[in-house]
Amino acid sequence: MSDFVRFLIAGISLGSVYSLVCLGFVVIYRATGVVNFAQGGLVVLGAFMTHQLAVVNGIPFAVAVPLAMLIMAGVGLLLERVVFRPMVGQPVFAMILLTLGVVFVLEQVCAFFWGYDVVLVGDPWGVATVDLLGTMVNVSDLWTIGATGAALAAFFALFRFTTLGIAMRAGAADPEAALAHGISPQAIHGLSWAIAGAVATVAGVFLAAGPKGVDLGLGLVAFRAFPAMILGGLDSAEGAVAGGLLIGLVEVLTAAYLVPAMPSLGANFHVVMPYVVMIGILVVRPHGLFGTIEVRRA
């Protein structure tokens, strides 16, 4: 039983990080209608940036993370301005190919500055565990869940209660009507990318937190947030959270129970389980659990 609780917490922790990655996707999808494959690259870059500030430059971790978020928001803004704004109005598949190009460049930018080895992000938790109701739980997992919760709350508050958030929702819902009310679509797009960059940093830090560390493979982990997003629905923030948690749990529980029970599936089956779930979901409910059913008009 205590094993199960341990897996449950590990799963929720992993799932929260997926939710964070998904939030980055959702922000950009809602503003621009494009699935941003570069989000994985932003996650890796954000984690390395934190490593640079906290470990190499010796800035305290609690200061380094917000600083890295700020820098990554700048990177997001820059990407939007230089790469994506000239492409507004182009076919969707061209935009997707563009984000794919960006992710490959971002990854190698990381390789250029930080190399190929696993490095730590300088978090204070390390391998410490704490006794929670008779179960040994990683401290970093608890922090991950807590910080993700806080980030999600801030996200929802921003979109529900601030003028800025409402402007962003308006811009996404009907760009022309929003424009008529004095909301600049450029500003909305730029802001979306900045938020995506900042959220990616948090996701990257917690993916790398504890003993795991960050290397270039982190981008592949971020790719596994795609199934979570499909599960939740591309345009739904609530769905991103639910989908992320579900996929995180599925992945951890598959590794813990299904793979030992059915060794013929192969040792790393939990790594592809999210994709299997995703393909199943797409057959039954293409718009996901919370997404809007796509209506096409001429």
Place this chain on the structure above:
Amino acid sequence: MSPLLRNTRITTEYGHDLVLWRSRLAQFGALMVLVAFAAAPFAVGNYWTTVLIYAGIAAVGTLGLNLLTGFTGQASLGHAFFFGVGAYAAVVLSGRFALPFPLWLIGAAALGGVIGGLVGPFALRLRGNYLVIVSLGLVFVGQHVFEHWGTVTGGLTGTAVRAPVALGPVDASALALPWITLSRNQGYYYFVWLVVLVLALAARNIIRTRPGRALQAIRDRDLAAEVIGVSLVQYKVGAFVVSSAYAACAGAMYASYARYVSPLDFTLFLSIQYVAMMVVGGIGSVMGSILGALFLTALPRLIESASASLPFVAAQGGGGGITVFSLNQALFGILIIVFLLVEPRGMVEIYRRIKRYFQAWPFSY
């Protein structure tokens, strides 16, 4: 102006848009290119012949991707998976069932097409964004299967391939002409580029006839296409099947030439390479697929040979240096970005602009 050089861009009837060759000059040009290609393996040496063989294989895969993305407007990352299916089909059909040459190649392409047909319908219920994500999942799931289905794929360590290209007395690995016996490289070169030629002509013929017009109508506005009587399911799945078969054919040729395949040959990066080749060569152009494949297969080799004199390339990453492999990955990304932003129609459009300049010379338009 001589009739040979006559500007034939002005078309007066619909038939002119459908012809395979726009002018005598185009025919002559094609002949010259053929001659150059036939002479190439004797001119460039053994190493670059190998590069050209891989370029030919990549050209087939890129043609397949271009049929799906460039002509039907469905972006897909699944080509690494279908490439792998073709490669392992060649392993099994030729190695285990001992099928002779044309049969294992055709069988591999057919298997790729069938699996594409199975995946296609529900992948194509989804448009744009969704299809890319599903095909991404396909690559990862495929990777897992390739790694763990040891009896077929040899697992992580890979498997040796015995798929000879030999039909009766004609053997590509020791092609005997009356006056000379070709090396294995030279023989494979002719085989691969013959396949490229056949499949490029097939692609050209698909797109200049009814199915091709249907595909392009779907690409430009799928709802309008449906309204004028184009069956979306039929043509989208059809494009997916043909595209997968092209990729599988490329994979089978790769396995046959390399004689050894492992799951590491079929990663997401392969799909990205095809995307880059298509974007750089020309989205929605048969010629562009081949140009892009040639350029982007040769580019990493050029960088490799120049890497000793590039200051920022290091054996180890970190501290301001990256490996040649990383540099290549970054370059593919950069090329995708730059071409999409600056020349979205690719190298083919650059070539056309140069051609137009000389056709209109000395006038500027």
